[in-house]
Amino acid sequence: MAVQPLPRTSVPDRSRASSRFGALLEREWFLAYLFLLPGGLILLLFMAYPFGLGIWLSMTDKLVGFSDYSFIRLENYRWIYGDSIFRQTVVNTFIYGFVTVPFKLFLGLGLALLLNETFRFSRLLRAGLLLPWIVPTALSSLAWLMLFDAVFSPFSLLGRQWGLLDSNINFLGDAFSARASLCLANIWRGIPFFAVSILAGLQAVPSELHEAAALDGASPWQRFQSVTLPVIRNILLITTLFSIIWTFADFQLVYVLTKGGPVNLTHVFGTYSYQKMGAGYIGEAATVSLYMFPILAVLAAILLRYVRRED
Amino acid sequence: MAMVGSATGAKRILRFHVPLAFYAVFLLFPFLWMLIVSLKPDQELLDTGQNPFLLANATFTHYRYLFAETDILRYALNTAVVTVVATVLSLTCSVLIGYALGRLRFKGGYLLGVIIFLAYLVPPTVLFIPLAQVVAxxxxxxxxxxLIFTYPTFLIPFASWLLMGYFRTISRELEDAALVDGASRWQAMWRIILPLAIPGILSAGIFCFTLGWNEFLYALVFMGGGDMKTIPVGVVSDLIRADVYQWGSLMAAGILGSVPVAIAYSFFVDQYISGLTAGSTKG
Incomplete structure (x- = not known):
């Protein structure tokens, strides 16, 4: 990336071609497309092309290790639609998203309101409490893996030592408690994200308005409703939609904690697709993950409306 | 701010300190547990009669085991190389895209901004199957x-979107004044706008670094063989064994693998939040 030397008049020998290029650089549209080129190429090659390829693969019967495969139109979609594991996966994904997001929203909002106060060590606490969101999920999930372990879970050990339990709790052993455990770990990881986003919105709440409302005798709840909420409403919506999208598309947490088990009862789209790929069914794996797309598209369309209104 | 601030004494403790303590315990508890287990000798870990949260004889055995007996250093190197190169590549592309979409007027600019935003919403779980074919x-x-070429698929849309919002917050008059004074567009960008955008670029960079370091699915599928694993993938696929002696070293690895992002992030926490603000309210 050559930077032009400042005194341009001191280079009289410059060829006509390069000065014409210099003139082009003064045009906004030319500069814009030039700037879009490097990133655009990467995204075309590694995002747009694979996306199209994925749609094509989902309509083939491609298997790992075989170069021959044929176009079977929507056969995979029909077959996966009737697959009981896939149906369970869809149900799980919705449970996972709609159980965890309200908890994350309300607990995150609560945390944001607390962190918005100034107090001793507030900076340190702010940084510390965001840790669940910023450390690698695959690694923090290991802590939960042990907390939920059938033999070594400290909850089981303490419960037995204190005489509350007769035997260990097998957190990840049956479908219901495995799903509940996944939800708990997901809520834990997501609270800080909500808290930071909402906290950023709270700084835009004018404090004079709060003081004026307090002088008028408004209760804290009334002040929250009429002063704070209108300012952060859009941020709450945007953050919630983002979180639903990410929860639907999650992989790491489920992969580390249950790998979709016991007996395929806790899969989300990502882990089931990964399992299909591991078994060699490339076409079906692509179909499973693409089934996620319509849901994501709807969420993205709603999100886009709110993000644009923010503009 | 006035919500809880007006309450005094016992009321404040009840309304403010108690809930805050609840959050701190819930959010930090798993890390504390990791730390305790990583420092516990195996015979204590196996003693199910002992209070699991007590640490009688702390030891670094598990950490020593990781460095001596596993490939964790190699995995750390892999992760660092991939993350740093992908971050630099993505950030360069994103500064250019963010500048073009945030500050230059041209046909199709708005639509491209929408496309970048939508690209940000396409999750790796949708792309990894066909992307594996492309990588092959x-x-x-x-x-x-x-990974250097596939990480930008989520880093570029995200960083471009964030920087686009940031570039828009910089006053147009600054640039116009420079153009009137005879500077070229290129100079106006390089000498006036970019220096002002450094906080935004920095926080986009930290975001990219954390996202890259934490990535799991692509690393698992495209670079999951032999000694080319990244830290999260290496720890999860090498160290989870079906025996009882795993937990100490597993937790130690979890701590070690989290340290780089925790450091990168804690140094720049203010920049991180201010960048997020600019991105979320202006973007």
Missing amino acids: RFNLYNSYWA
């Missing part, structure tokens, strides 16, 4: 390039 076709399996 280019012969990139188990090489750094596999």
Whole structure:
């Protein structure tokens, strides 16, 4: 990336071609497309092309290790639609998203309101409490893996030592408690994200308005409703939609904690697709993950409306 | 701010300190547990009669085991190389895209901004199957390039979107004044706008670094063989064994693998939040 030397008049020998290029650089549209080129190429090659390829693969019967495969139109979609594991996966994904997001929203909002106060060590606490969101999920999930372990879970050990339990709790052993455990770990990881986003919105709440409302005798709840909420409403919506999208598309947490088990009862789209790929069914794996797309598209369309209104 | 601030004494403790303590315990508890287990000798870990949260004889055995007996240092190197190169590449592309979409007027600019935002919403779980075919076709399996070229698929849309919002917050008059004074567009960008955008670029960079370091699915599928694993993948696929002696070293690895992002992030926490603000309210 050559930077032009400042005194341009001191280079009289410059060829006509390069000065014409210099003139082009003064045009906004030319500069814009030039700037879009490097990133655009990467995204075309590694995002747009694979996306199209994925749609094509989902309509083939491609298997790992075989170069021959044929176009079977929507056969995979029909077959996966009737697959009981896939149906369970869809149900799980919705449970996972709609159980965890309200908890994350309300607990995150609560945390944001607390962190918005100034107090001793507030900076340190702010940084510390965001840790669940910023450390690698695959690694923090290991802590939960042990907390939920059938033999070594400290909850089981303490419960037995204190005489509350007769035997260990097998957190990840049956479908219901495995799903509940996944939800708990997901809520834990997501609270800080909500808290930071909402906290950023709270700084835009004018404090004079709060003081004026307090002088008028408004209760804290009334002040929250009429002063704070209108300012952060859009941020709450945007953050919630983002979180639903990410929860639907999650992989790491489920992969580390249950790998979709016991007996395929806790899969989300990502882990089931990964399992299909591991078994060699490339076409079906692509179909499973693409089934996620319509849901994501709807969420993205709603999100886009709110993000644009923010503009 | 006035919500709880007006309450005094016992009321404040009840309304403010108690809930805050509840959050701190819930959010930090798993890390504390990791730390305790990583420092516990095996015979204490196996003693189910002992209070699991007590640490009688702390030891670094598990950490020593990781460095001596596993490939964790190699995995750390892999992760660092991939993350740093992908971050630099993505940030360069994103500064250019963010500048073009945030500050230049041209036909199709608005639509491209929407496309970038939508690209940000396409999750790796939708792309990894066909992307694996692309990686194979280019012969990139188990090489750094596999991740260096695929991480930008989520880093560029995200960083471009954030920077686009940031560039818009910088006053247009500054640039116009420079153009009137005879500077070229290129100079106006390089000498006036970019220096002002450094906080935004920095926080986009930290975001990219954390996202890259934490990535799991692409690393698992495209670079998951032999000694080319990244830290999260290496720890999860090498160290989870079906025996009882795993927990100490597993937790130690979890701590070690989290330290780089925790440091990168804690140094720049203010920049991180201010960048997020600019991105979320202006973007």
